[in-house]
Ligand SMILES: [Zn+2]
């Protein structure tokens with residue numbers, strides 16, 4: 482089994498446990514491949530998070546992010562070599578994509594470290610330069626920056642994602658619909674304009690697929706998926722959405738249907754762990770999602786035959802996936 486996206490408390494402020502403990506847990510659970518993809522540093526102080534600045538100030542915090550990242554790469558390499566007979570560790574990085582400058586900076590970092598970084602998880606965490614997965618207040622501020630027009634906010638998200646896809650061509654596209662994390666389930670929206678409001682036409686967002694409701698948004702999703710297919714990327718099914726109490730993983734089944742149709746169903750699995758308890762979290766539900774809800778024919782994964790090799794994308798049949806010995810591990814538990 483595989484996970485293509487993880488973090489640790491050693492190298493990111495919002496992580497909880499040491500990287501070594503996370504890898505130990507991945508070994509215990511019987512992963513074949515576990516990808517270490519720490520966030521790449523941010524270089525603009527306006528994108529620092531409060532916990533990064535605390536006690537050190539802006540300049541030092543920026544320096545620390547850089548140092549943390551190079552220490553991460555060194556450590557990950559050590560683990561990879563040491564564990565090569567136990568588990569296949571693939572080293573990558575998750576791109577933040579705060580804005581275009583940051584995407585360009587990401588390209589430089591990837592180029593500079595191309596001997597170590599074998600692939601990237603391309604994720605969008607900001608819209609209009611405001612983080613959308615940090616807390617409710619920031620998310621609300623982001624919506625307000627679009628005059629409370631949720632449709633415009635999603636359009637901006639998928640436009641920035643397209644910029645990132647074109648400039649970086651990440652092998653794995655991260656949490657495809659992250660904007661839903663802090664979208665309150667009882668939000669009412671005008672289906673025509675996309676404005677969050679309570680008028681006689683407004684509907685509750687949790688009762689509808691926003692992708693089906695708004696053709697403009699759907700067309701952007703389709704354009705992005707066709708592009709991912711064109712350069713040979715994959716879309717992760719990320720179980721952290723379930724860990725964070727969303728109804729579905731990222732992406733939701735409405736987008737997954739489009740991935741099947743326009744991106745050959747090129748899905749990989751990720752737990753996006755930030756702590757030991759997150760390793761393989763909700764994977765049993767992910768299995769049901771893949772087998773019963775999405776009814777996929779294949780599951781994709783990243784493969785690296787030799788530690789020095791470049792990585793390739795491979796697939797296994799759904800029967801191979803369903804019958805994998807990983808699922809028999811008694812340590813695997815359902816998430817609440
Ligand atoms: Zn992310």
Ligand SMILES: [Zn+2]
Pocket residue numbers: 486487488575753
């Ligand atoms: Zn992540």
